[in-house]
Amino acid sequence: AAGVIQSPRHLIKEKRETATLKCYPIPRHDTVYWYQQGPGQDPQFLISFYEKMQSDKGSIPDRFSAQQFSDYHSELNMSSLELGDSALYFCASSLRQGSYGYTFGSGTRLTVV
């Protein structure tokens, strides 16, 4: 069965650079969530989209932005990267805003040097 696809799997960037993370949800899933997991931490909710509109916002820095496109894939754009942005970024998708559970992608490991 198709899963949530995240790309790239690994990314190394320098401070002050920009990064773009992509997420392709399970077909027919209309909701996408982004989470950030720092080293030794639990995943923290960043932002979610339902039917291409922002649905909820968590502790997402102003330097980050995200959107969901017409084909339901989502991109997380991160600018002016800082060392503290180094983390595992998960995307999850669901149907009807989580009514039937969530499927997580394998994550993108971002390292800022």
Add this chain to the structure above:
Amino acid sequence: AQKVTQAQTEISVVEKEDVTLDCVYETRDTTYYLFWYKQPPSGELVFLIRRNSFDEQNEISGRYSWNFQKSTSSFNFTITASQVVDSAVYFCALSEGYTGTASKLTFGTGTRLQVTL
């Protein structure tokens, strides 16, 4: 606001021992969902179980079992006859019922389980 507490930061057991991971949650909603995820060293989040707030029936899946008690706001996870492959970080998580917005997951801080031979 919802909150999930996993008081056990790290547990070490010897293979074949039973181990219980505790999870206590807080929410003002009457409709909510509870989850357990496993995160092995490779980093992915592996879904284990989802339980809604109206279903207090305990569940068993192979060596895994879950005990949901609304009276104590707990959703504990037991691994019977633990194996080395069970070594991972386990997260308990909570999502609210339908609120008109995408219901995000709130995770506990996780319990690292180390199973040794």
